[in-house]
Amino acid sequence: DTGVSQDPRHKITKRGQNVTFRCDPISEHNRLYWYRQTLGQGPEFLTYFQNEAQLEKSRLLSDRFSAERPKGSFSTLEIQRTEQGDSAMYLCASSFDSHQPQHFGDGTRLSIL
Amino acid sequence: GQQLNQSPQSMFIQEGEDVSMNCTSSSIFNTWLWYKQDPGEGPVLLIALYKAGELTSNGRLTAQFGITRKDSFLNISASIPSDVGIYFCAGISNFGNEKLTFGTGTRLTIIP
Numbered sequence: 001d002t003g004v005s006q007d008p009r010h011k012i013t014k015r016g017q018n019v020t021f022r023c024d025p026i027s028e029h030n031r032l033y034w035y036r037q038t039l040g041q042g043p044e045f046l047t048y049f050q051n052e053a054q055l056e057k058s059r060l061l062s063d064r065f066s067a068e069r070p071k072g073s074f075s076t077l078e079i080q081r082t083e084q085g086d087s088a089m090y091l092c093a094s095s096f097d098s099h100q101p102q103h104f105g106d107g108t109r110l111s112i113l
Numbered sequence: 114g115q116q117l118n119q120s121p122q123s124m125f126i127q128e129g130e131d132v133s134m135n136c137t138s139s140s141i142f143n144t145w146l147w148y149k150q151d152p153g154e155g156p157v158l159l160i161a162l163y164k165a166g167e168l169t170s171n172g173r174l175t176a177q178f179g180i181t182r183k184d185s186f187l188n189i190s191a192s193i194p195s196d197v198g199i200y201f202c203a204g205i206s207n208f209g210n211e212k213l214t215f216g217t218g219t220r221l222t223i224i225p
Contacts, residue, residue, distance in 0.1 A: 004155070006155075031211065033211075033212070033213075035213070040218075041116070041217065041218075042116055042117075042201050042203070042215030042216055042217055042218055043156065043201075043213070043215050044116075044215070045212035045213060045214070048211060048212065055211075056210075056211075056212065058212075091155050091156070093155075093213075095211075098211050101146055101158050101161040102146075102158075102213060103158060104148075104155035104156045104157070104158075105155050106153070106154045106155045107154075107155050109153075
């Protein structure tokens, strides 16, 4: 399977804990995007990378959130001191370049107890 | 955050019927995309549209990029059970702005 891969698929944690998600984009895609989706809503943009450079961050991305793509391949999204409101599906997408459509992974579903 | 207006919110149809849904925005978009999402999975790309007025087909699916650049339409002909799911429109507003803005979704249910 050469699609976008996300790990873990599900994460349950207690409020206040830190969590980290990983995304492996489609090979040779230099763009990598993170979105958040809550129940009954469409995905909302969080941030994106061109290779290892983080080019845009949404206002939704509070100081507790940090994303990295150190070698321009896989990316990690970390949430520190998780809160109830962080419960959501975190989706990763990648594209070959800015003119090509984004392809999504199956997401990481985060549940905060 | 901003979401595009998608209608209808939900549809209940019989197998074999045709389906139409649309997406509107108060601002101009330069790219429109349609995705389908099944429970517990990520959105899957159906059709991408890049030019105002463009009409593109993918099997039984046909989508159009509105000439005002503020809307898009998706039609599904002769629906089958595997068409069940949530359909999202998504747009990119400006060249150089790569983030997708998604619609609120249309849930399609097929009545046996």
